[in-house]
Amino acid sequence: MHYFDYRDGELFVEDVSLNRLAAEVGVPAYVYSARTLRRHFTVFDQAFAGTDHLVCFAVKALSNLSVLRLFAAMGSGFDIVSRGELMRCLRAGADPRKIVFSGVGKTADEITAALKAGILMFNVESGPELYQIAEIARGLKMRAPVSLRVNPDLDPGTHPHISTGHRTSKFGVPLSQLAAYYTRARDLKELELVGLSTHIGSQITEPGPFREAGQKLAEAVRAILAQGVQLKYLDLGGGVGVPYQDESVELGDYAAAILGPLRGLNLTFIAEPGRVIAGNAGVLVTRVLYVKETDVKRFIVIDGAMNDLIRPALYDAYHAIWPVTKRPDAALALADVVGPVCESGDFFARDRMLPLPRPADLLAVMGAGAYGFVMSSNYNSRTRPPEVLVDGSHWHIVRERETFDDLIRGEKLVELKPNGQ
Ligand code: LLP
Numbered sequence: 001m002h003y004f005d006y007r008d009g010e011l012f013v014e015d016v017s018l019n020r021l022a023a024e025v026g027v028p029a030y031v032y033s034a035r036t037l038r039r040h041f042t043v044f045d046q047a048f049a050g051t052d053h054l055v056c057f058a059v060k061a062l063s064n065l066s067v068l069r070l071f072a073a074m075g076s077g078f079d080i081v082s083r084g085e086l087m088r089c090l091r092a093g094a095d096p097r098k099i100v101f102s103g104v105g106k107t108a109d110e111i112t113a114a115l116k117a118g119i120l121m122f123n124v125e126s127g128p129e130l131y132q133i134a135e136i137a138r139g140l141k142m143r144a145p146v147s148l149r150v151n152p153d154l155d156p157g158t159h160p161h162i163s164t165g166h167r168t169s170k171f172g173v174p175l176s177q178l179a180a181y182y183t184r185a186r187d188l189k190e191l192e193l194v195g196l197s198t199h200i201g202s203q204i205t206e207p208g209p210f211r212e213a214g215q216k217l218a219e220a221v222r223a224i225l226a227q228g229v230q231l232k233y234l235d236l237g238g239g240v241g242v243p244y245q246d247e248s249v250e251l252g253d254y255a256a257a258i259l260g261p262l263r264g265l266n267l268t269f270i271a272e273p274g275r276v277i278a279g280n281a282g283v284l285v286t287r288v289l290y291v292k293e294t295d296v297k298r299f300i301v302i303d304g305a306m307n308d309l310i311r312p313a314l315y316d317a318y319h320a321i322w323p324v325t326k327r328p329d330a331a332l333a334l335a336d337v338v339g340p341v342c343e344s345g346d347f348f349a350r351d352r353m354l355p356l357p358r359p360a361d362l363l364a365v366m367g368a369g370a371y372g373f374v375m376s377s378n379y380n381s382r383t384r385p386p387e388v389l390v391d392g393s394h395w396h397i398v399r400e401r402e403t404f405d406d407l408i409r410g411e412k413l414v415e416l417k418p419n420g421q
Contacts, residue, residue: 001043002036002280004366009326011364015393018285018324022362025386025397028286028304030373032062032398034070034391036281037369041074044240044273047255051262053269054120056100058238059085061274061370062282064387066398068092077120079238079272083110086117096120100235100270102149102199104129104170111136111144121145123197123235125172130185137190147195147233148173148181152216156201156209156239159315165200165213172198178220186229193229195267196221199237202275205247207257210236214261221265234262235270242279244367245318249276275370282369284309284385285324288361289340298335300356302363305339306346307379309365309372313345321349324362330355337363341380373399383407 003014011018013033021031045055056077059068063085068078069092077098078089089099099119101110104126111133114122124130124146137144151172154165164171173181178196185193200213213236221231236258241249262269286304293299311317321337323330333356337349348365357363376384383402388395 001039003033004036004283004322004364006326009328011322011324013283013390013395016390016395018283018364019362021388021390021395022285022287022324025388026401027362028284028308028385029401030282030284030368030385030387031395032064032067032278032282032369032387032389034389037067037070037277038074040277040281041071041076043251044271044277047251048259048269048271051259051269052267053271054098056098056235056270056272057277058272058274059088060374062278062372063088063374064389064398065092066389066396067278068094077270079274083107083113086110086114086119090117100147100197100272102197102237102272106132108132108136112140115140115142115144119145121147121194121233123147123149124185125149127173127181127184130181130188130191134188134190143190143192145192145194146185147197147235148178148185148193149197149199150175150178150217150220152198152200152213154200154209154212154216156204157206158201158203158241161315162202163200164202165198165209175216175220179223182224182227182229193231195231195233195235195270196224197233197235197237197270199272200239202239203241204239205241205249207250207253210239210254211257211260214258218261218265221267232268233270234265234267235272238272238274238276240273240276242275242367242370244279245320251276277370279370280367282367282372284365284368284372286363286365288357288359288363290359291335291356298333300335300337300363302337302339302348304348304365304385305341305380305382306343307341307377307382308339308385309348309368310375310377311371312348313343319348319368320366321352321354322364322366323355323357324364327355327357327361330357332356341382378402378407381407
């Protein structure tokens with residue numbers, strides 16, 4: 001469900017015409033719908049109504065300050081994985097007591113900053129990390145709230161690059177070693193063991209893997225409670241998929257799959273959704289440069305590229321591509337939609353049937369709200385696009401288009417002699 005719709009053949013974001021917007025801000029541009037973000041957050045939150053819970057938006061999915069500010073105002077917590085994400089949350093006005101810190105490689109600086117900020121908990125991924133946090137907390141004369149991230153060893157049935165719950169992945173501690181970990185954590189008086197957590201993967205479109213993860217964690221929680229340790233939180237991470245193409249995702253089924261095994265445990269449930277909130281709330285608007293025909297192929301060359309949206313190149317991900325203005329006379333044609341970057345991996349769609357656009361037409365790459373701008377780069381010395389947040393009939397540029405000066409900021413022009421010293 002999202003608020004990108006046609007009015008008289010013209011694509012609108014809420015009440016704003018994408019044609020008008022593109023004329024003012026230029027393309028390529030990321031455009032987000034605040035109404036969609038709000039709706040997704042609310043629907044997700046309400047799926048757990050009746051259960052003590054906290055939704056911590058996964059900042060990595062879409063980290064623009066204004067978006068974080070919107071979620072903070074709606075009472076959201078945040079899942080962070082770096083100091084940069086921590087700073088973003090604090091700058092956006094987030095409540096630090098609703099921040100969970102995930103990731104296998106937290107540095108001493110990051111741990112210190114998070115402790116000083118007073119976050120809700122660290123999701124700890126290894127023994128050495130546990131000791132590191134304890135040592136830093138001791139130095140600061142603080143106690144660190146920690147939760148152990150468990151690797152439940154299951155197959156979430158998603159792309160290998162975004163699958164994290166199998167025992168061969170770098171994430172979490174094995175269930176078999178959990179008892180040893182919580183004994184260690186309990187013995188370190190600078191640590192307060194407050195929960196268990198996991199994250200099994202991303203773009204999961206079946207409730208089964210969540211049920212399995214919930215069952216395994218619930219069992220582990222019971223074993224810990226039996227040792228007299230009082231836990232407060234059970235964090236099942238993110239991972240709920242979105243319909244990029246024809247996948248169907250039922251939030252109710254997901255909530256039921258998760259909550260079933262947790263019933264009776266008397267813990268606060270934490271979720272870390274990213275994609276399911278932001279994915280379909282954003283598009284990348286681009287312009288057709290050329291339509292190129294060869295003997296065997298037709299290419300629609302657009303001004304957006306893999307540096308703007310890398311998901312197709314990286315995961316062979318599917319993104320729907322919609323014309324911003326429908327041409328009643330456009331024939332359906334088979335084409336590759338590609339960008340200007342000098343790599344064959346620079347494509348948005350391959351062998352896709354779509355209404356054949358003409359040069360200068362605008363196209364909207366759909367489902368680009370999550371893992372879109374945040375994964376963009378300056379490859380090929382391309383400036384990154386602006387981010388625009390639409391709210392009803394208003395829109396705001398929430399990140400300016402980069403300039404050449406942004407591109408070379410921090411670079412030094414050192415003069416070396418052509419023939420060496
Ligand atoms: N929590 C943790 C600890 C995570 O590692 C992630 C995502 C999430 C929550 C949020 O997962 P979500 O609800 O968005 O599935 N770049 C990839 C996705 C990488 C996901 C990494 N971790 C993509 O474009 O598909």
